[in-house]
Each structure stands twice: as structure tokens, then as C-alpha cells.
Amino acid sequence: xxxxxKKYYVPIWKKSNLTIEEAVVYSGIGRDKLRxxxxxxxxxxxxxxxxxxxIKRRVFDAYIDKMYSI
Numbered sequence: 001x002x003x004x005x006k007k008y009y010v011p012i013w014k015k016s017n018l019t020i021e022e023a024v025v026y027s028g029i030g031r032d033k034l035r036x037x038x039x040x041x042x043x044x045x046x047x048x049x050x051x052x053x054x055i056k057r058r059v060f061d062a063y064i065d066k067m068y069s070i
Contacts, residue, residue: 012025012026013026013057015057016056016057016058017047017054017055017056017057018054018055018057018060019052019054019055020034020035020038020053020055022055023055023057023060026057027060027064029070033070034055035053037070038053038055044056044059044063045059045060045063
């Protein structure tokens with residue numbers, strides 16, 4: 001394998017940003033619910049990269065810690 005083609009594995013709990021699918025696995029919250037939550041303008045833990053939404057993991061953790069229900 002050439003040096004340029006190496007793939008790196010980073011555990012979910014070490015990533016700073018998660019895809020929706022990673023956030024589903026990480027949190028146990030359903031994909032549709034996460035999409036609904038991150039579609040709101042005031043969502044503090046969404047990061048838009050073009051049309052792709054990412055979840056800011058540390059902000060997401062803090063948000064979930066504060067919530068009683070979602």
C-alpha cells in the first residue's frame with residue numbers, strides 16, 4: 001500500500017465531528033430525530049459543510065446532558 005492511500009481509523013468517541021449515522025450509533029437517537037433536531041436554525045451542535053451536516057460531538061454531549069427529553 002502506498003503512503004498516500006492509507007486509511008486511518010478514528011474511534012467515534014475521539015472524533016470532533018460526527019456524521020448523522022455516527023451520531024445515531026454514538027447516541028442511540030434515531031436518524032430522523034437527529035435530522036429534525038439539526039434542521040432547526042438554533043441547533044447549537046450542527047456544523048454545515050456545504051450541504052453536509054456534521055454533529056459537533058462535544059457540544060452535542062453537553063446538550064444531551066442538559067436535556068430531560070428530546
